[in-house]
Amino acid sequence: MKSAIKSSRAEKSFDIFNVVFMVLISLIFILPFWMVFVTSFVSSTELSLRGSFIMFPWKWDFTAYKILLDKNSLVYNAYTVTLFVVVTGTAISLFITSLLAYGLSKKTLPGKTFFTGMIFFTMLFNGGLIPSYMLNKSLGLLDSLWVLILPMMVSSWNIFILRNFFSQLPDSLEEAALIDGASPLKILLYIIFPISIPVLMTIGLFYAVGYWNAWFSAAIYINDVKKLPVQNIMRNIIVSNTASDISTEMSNMTIHKPTADSLKSAVIMVCTIPIICIYPFIQKYFVKGVMVGSIKG
Amino acid sequence: MQTVLTLKRKPVRQKNKNSLWVRIRQHKLYYMLIAPGILFYIIWHYIPMFGIIIAFKDISPYESVMGIINSPWVGLKHFEKFFDSYYFWDVLWNTLRISFLKLIWGFPAPIMLAILLNELKNERFKRVIQTISYLPHFISMVVLTGLISSVLSTNGGLVNEIVKFFGREPIFFLGDVKYFVGVLVASHVWQNVGWGTIIYLAAITGIDAELYEAAKIDGANRFQQMQSITIPSIIGVAVVLLILNVGHILSAGFEQILLLYSPSVYKVADIIDTYIYREGLISMQYSFASAVGLFKSIVGALLVLGVNYLSKKIGEEGIW
Numbered sequence: 271m272k273s274a275i276k277s278s279r280a281e282k283s284f285d286i287f288n289v290v291f292m293v294l295i296s297l298i299f300i301l302p303f304w305m306v307f308v309t310s311f312v313s314s315t316e317l318s319l320r321g322s323f324i325m326f327p328w329k330w331d332f333t334a335y336k337i338l339l340d341k342n343s344l345v346y347n348a349y350t351v352t353l354f355v356v357v358t359g360t361a362i363s364l365f366i367t368s369l370l371a372y373g374l375s376k377k378t379l380p381g382k383t384f385f386t387g388m389i390f391f392t393m394l395f396n397g398g399l400i401p402s403y404m405l406n407k408s409l410g411l412l413d414s415l416w417v418l419i420l421p422m423m424v425s426s427w428n429i430f431i432l433r434n435f436f437s438q439l440p441d442s443l444e445e446a447a448l449i450d451g452a453s454p455l456k457i458l459l460y461i462i463f464p465i466s467i468p469v470l471m472t473i474g475l476f477y478a479v480g481y482w483n484a485w486f487s488a489a490i491y492i493n494d495v496k497k498l499p500v501q502n503i504m505r506n507i508i509v510s511n512t513a514s515d516i517s518t519e520m521s522n523m524t525i526h527k528p529t530a531d532s533l534k535s536a537v538i539m540v541c542t543i544p545i546i547c548i549y550p551f552i553q554k555y556f557v558k559g560v561m562v563g564s565i566k567g
Numbered sequence: 568m569q570t571v572l573t574l575k576r577k578p579v580r581q582k583n584k585n586s587l588w589v590r591i592r593q594h595k596l597y598y599m600l601i602a603p604g605i606l607f608y609i610i611w612h613y614i615p616m617f618g619i620i621i622a623f624k625d626i627s628p629y630e631s632v633m634g635i636i637n638s639p640w641v642g643l644k645h646f647e648k649f650f651d652s653y654y655f656w657d658v659l660w661n662t663l664r665i666s667f668l669k670l671i672w673g674f675p676a677p678i679m680l681a682i683l684l685n686e687l688k689n690e691r692f693k694r695v696i697q698t699i700s701y702l703p704h705f706i707s708m709v710v711l712t713g714l715i716s717s718v719l720s721t722n723g724g725l726v727n728e729i730v731k732f733f734g735r736e737p738i739f740f741l742g743d744v745k746y747f748v749g750v751l752v753a754s755h756v757w758q759n760v761g762w763g764t765i766i767y768l769a770a771i772t773g774i775d776a777e778l779y780e781a782a783k784i785d786g787a788n789r790f791q792q793m794q795s796i797t798i799p800s801i802i803g804v805a806v807v808l809l810i811l812n813v814g815h816i817l818s819a820g821f822e823q824i825l826l827l828y829s830p831s832v833y834k835v836a837d838i839i840d841t842y843i844y845r846e847g848l849i850s851m852q853y854s855f856a857s858a859v860g861l862f863k864s865i866v867g868a869l870l871v872l873g874v875n876y877l878s879k880k881i882g883e884e885g886i887w
Contacts, residue, residue, distance in 0.1 A: 280788070280790070281788060288687060302717070305724075306713070306717050367604070369601060369604060370605070373600040379597055388613075389608060392608060395868045396612065397612070397615030397618050398863075398864060399847055400843070400853050400857045401614075401618030402615045403847070404631075404634075405615055405632060407631070408633075420611070424608070429604070455600065458600070483709075485707065501709045504713060505709045508709070508712060531720075535717065538717070541707070541710055545706060549701070556701075560762075560766065
């Protein structure tokens with residue numbers, strides 16, 4: 271009896287420790303975002319009065335955001351580039367991925383194993399950076415927005431997730447339509463797609479977040495600043511540690527200039543806020559994707 | 568499996584010559600559906616794969632893709648140059664060191680977090696913590712870099728404020744060979760620990776609740792239950808994930824390092840991938856960089872195949 275009480279006391283203190291630990295962990299996850307968020311609102315006057323470390327600003331100063339989201343600023347322009355890439359890219363990716371996955375899910379298709387193996391092999395082995403660079407250069411894709419989409423428009427991982435999903439659908443779904451003489455494309459559009467909407471949404475989100483976060487292609491293929499996506503503008507600002515090239519209008523500004531730190535932080539926020547706002551809603555689809563992916567292909 | 572094959576084979580034999588063509592013709596429209604995707608793989612995966620032959624040639628940086636075919640063969644010259652160079656051991660060592668450190672810290676962290684999350688009694692609180700811990704997974708590498716540089720800033724960064732609180736001089740973490748790898752590992756764990764719990768929590772959810780009931784009746788307390796039920800039932804998943812991670816040991820986190828490093832920390836931070844990037848795209852030594860890349864691809868593919876074989880051998884499922 272005594273030992274039971276002892277262990278239950280130990281369990282209780284463990285519970286308390288656990289909750290405290292979890293709160294601390296959450297703080298570690300949130301604090302970096304909070305610091306950057308706050309810094310983006312600190313005006314240069316407040317900074318000079320209070321020193322550099324501020325957890326809560328006295329006054330929320332929007333100057334940095336006004337400059338960033340001004341129509342002439344590079345960030346505004348970069349946002350339009352990113353939006354174009356995310357929307358167009360996701361649409362193309364989803365379309366080609368689902369066609370390919372659907373075709374490969376046909377058990378009777380001659381050469382199915384060959385094509386599947388061909389896709390699988392690319393997950394093991396690739397030509398590497400230099401040959402890809404030479405190829406895209408020869409295709410005339412340098413400084414073209416298509417270079418941000420085409421070379422990464424299909425992900426083998428997503429192909430296999432989607433193919434597995436399609437091959438689990440009962441054959442009887444299509445048979446009736448086939449007998450009626452419907453073409454595979456019609457079956458895909460009118461029978462398969464409508465019942466696959468949740469999975470297609472998940473795959474679409476994978477692609478969309480991928481396009482939103484991508485920066486490396488633009489870093490090596492795009493020289494024209496007007497065509498850089500927002501991630502790359504942010505990278506340039508972080509690397510060069512100056513904010514002077516954000517806006518062409520910046521030098522003629524009449525209002526007091528924000529600090530370089532607050533501009534930098536505002537850029538990070540502008541890049542992150544859309545993700546922070548939507549991820550609580552999309553994370554459950556991602557979790558599902560992880561689970562589907564872990565069932566072997 | 569065999570019976571199925573024999574069953575299929577018999578009727579086919581009657582018109583053996585036509586059957587394949589008949590079947591291909593029947594599937595004509597399906598081939599049209601997969602054509603764009605297959606074309607993508609040929610252009611953006613298989614042509615670069617063929618282009619890897621420049622590792623055995625001397626190509627000038629101003630050549631087009633045709634230069635891949637026209638340039639002269641030089642055999643293993645570039646490989647010899649790489650293996651003999653003093654960089655080889657440096658970048659190999661750095662790659663392995665960073666990978667191993669990321670593995671040692673990053674692998675157990677989600678297991679522990681998952682076990683602790685599982686012990687939370689309030690479902691709502693648990694879900695909130697989970698959602699918060701997933702956040703870093705969704706941000707881009709560039710944003711991660713931005714957060715790191717602002718948290719570690721010598722001018723009002725959170726970490727250096729704590730350092731100053733203890734009466735020390737602020738530290739320039741990103742420019743100091745003593746701390747740089749630590750920053751890489753810590754930010755890697757920070758970004759991935761929450762997301763990594765998903766697979767373990769799923770494994771824990773799959774445990775039969777009766778096991779816990781039985782243990783309770785036998786008088787086992789919560790720690791004993793964790794030790795004898797929870798941990799043993801996720802060990803299988805953990806072993807597979809560990810083995811798969813070892814397969815990627817030559818990729819130490821290219822984008823992260825490329826964004827964070829600077830010449831002052833090349834000594835500890837330069838990995839195979841960043842070396843390829845600098846030699847290839849900055850110094851334009853296409854053939855040499857491709858040779859280094861091919862070395863990495865081959866060793867990497869062998870490792871992945873090897874560890875998959877291993878994980879099947881020990882009775883767990885491989886990835887395929």
